[in-house]
Amino acid sequence: MEKKLVYTGKTKDVFALDNGNYLLKFKDDCTGKDGVFDPGENAVGLTIDGVGDVNLRMSIYFFEKINAAGIRTHYVNADLATTTMEVLPAKVFGKGLEVICRYKAVGSFYRRYSDYCVEGQDLPAYVETTFKNDEKGDPLVTKDGLVDLGVMTAEQYDDLKDMTQKITKIVADDLKEKGLDMYDIKFEFGYDPDGNVMLIDEIASGNMRVYKDGEYVDPMTLNGLFFA
Numbered sequence: 285m286e287k288k289l290v291y292t293g294k295t296k297d298v299f300a301l302d303n304g305n306y307l308l309k310f311k312d313d314c315t316g317k318d319g320v321f322d323p324g325e326n327a328v329g330l331t332i333d334g335v336g337d338v339n340l341r342m343s344i345y346f347f348e349k350i351n352a353a354g355i356r357t358h359y360v361n362a363d364l365a366t367t368t369m370e371v372l373p374a375k376v377f378g379k380g381l382e383v384i385c386r387y388k389a390v391g392s393f394y395r396r397y398s399d400y401c402v403e404g405q406d407l408p409a410y411v412e413t414t415f416k417n418d419e420k421g422d423p424l425v426t427k428d429g430l431v432d433l434g435v436m437t438a439e440q441y442d443d444l445k446d447m448t449q450k451i452t453k454i455v456a457d458d459l460k461e462k463g464l465d466m467y468d469i470k471f472e473f474g475y476d477p478d479g480n481v482m483l484i485d486e487i488a489s490g491n492m493r494v495y496k497d498g499e500y501v502d503p504m505t506l507n508g509l510f511f512a
Contacts, residue, residue, distance in 0.1 A: 285301055285303065285467060286340065287299035287300065287301055287302075287307055288300045288423060290306075294310060294315060295311055295313055295336075296308045296310055296341075296486075298384075301469065304344060304373060305360060305371060305372055306333065306372075306373060306484075307368050307369050307371075308368060308370075309366075309367060309368050310336035310337070310339055310340045310367045310486075311367075312331045312382070313329065313331050314328065314329065314335055314490070315327060315329060315490075316328075319444070325400045332504070335504070336367045337367055338488070338511065339486055340362060340364065340367055340368075340369060342363045342486075342510065343369065343486040343487050344395070344489060346454070347359035347487065348456075348459075349450055350483065352456060355447055356482070356483070357482055357483040358371040358372045358474070363414075364504070369378055369486075372476065372482070373476070374474035374476060374482055374484050374486070375471065375474050375475055375512075376472070377414060377430070377435050377436050377440075377474065377475070378471065379415070379417070380415070380417075380459075380472070381414070381430075381435070381472070382413070382469045382470055382471070383411065383414060383448050383470070383472070384412050384469070384471075385409075385448050385451075385471070387406065387410075387452075387466060387467055388404050388405070388458065388467065389404060389405045389407055390493065391468065393410075404467075409453070411449065413427075413444075415500065427445075436475075436511075440481050443447075443480075444473050448473075448474070455487065455492070459494060460509075462510065463496060464494050464495070464496050464501065465495045465499075466492055466493070466494050466495070467493040467494070467495060468493045469491060469492040469493070470491045471483060471485070471491070478507075479512065486505075489503035489506040491501075494506050
């Protein structure tokens with residue numbers, strides 16, 4: 285099948301296929317700073333051999349579970365030999381939207397709202413949305429903001445929130461079976477030509493905050509525990 289490079293990303297390259305779908309090529313480049321891996325950074329900071337492979341493996345594992353649960357995603361299939369994943373075409377909301385689901389008050393949530401909570405307290409699958417914009421620090425945006433700015437409809441937001449909570453439970457329950465506690469996770473969503481919301485991008489260790497016995501598990505260690 286013919287493929288044509290359409291986008292070079294920090295951790296993935298995107299190719300257009302002649303069947304109308306796209307191919308994501310997972311790379312070993314990681315975001316970070318001064319040679320230290322940090323999923324929150326906005327620039328490539330280092331290369332870790334095999335990280336593209338393990339990110340693809342985890343994405344395949346969860347996308348197949350999520351598809352089986354009847355939740356719409358862009359995942360079609362994958363090839364570990366070439367570290368690629370075939371996906372359905374999808375448009376992003378606005379210029380890119382990140383969706384975080386939180387089970388615990390940690391990180392930026394705690395920094396913002398520490399007057400009203402204690403660090404680590406339980407949250408009821410709290411969903412928040414941020415615009416992808418490095419210069420503006422990924423600003424938070426509410427449902428009303430998304431609707432009033434024409435980024436999505438109220439119905440699309442309600443679907444996005446419901447899907448986020450269901451997907452988060454699938455991932456968290458799976459990690460729980462391995463003795464791991466997920467505190468929060470970050471997703472990206474888009475929509476198909478009919479406007480249906482769908483999970484896109486990847487589901488990798490770098491997008492989730494996970495603890496074991498009260499101790500934070502860094503993404504590379506999590507990969508080892510997950511596939512042990």
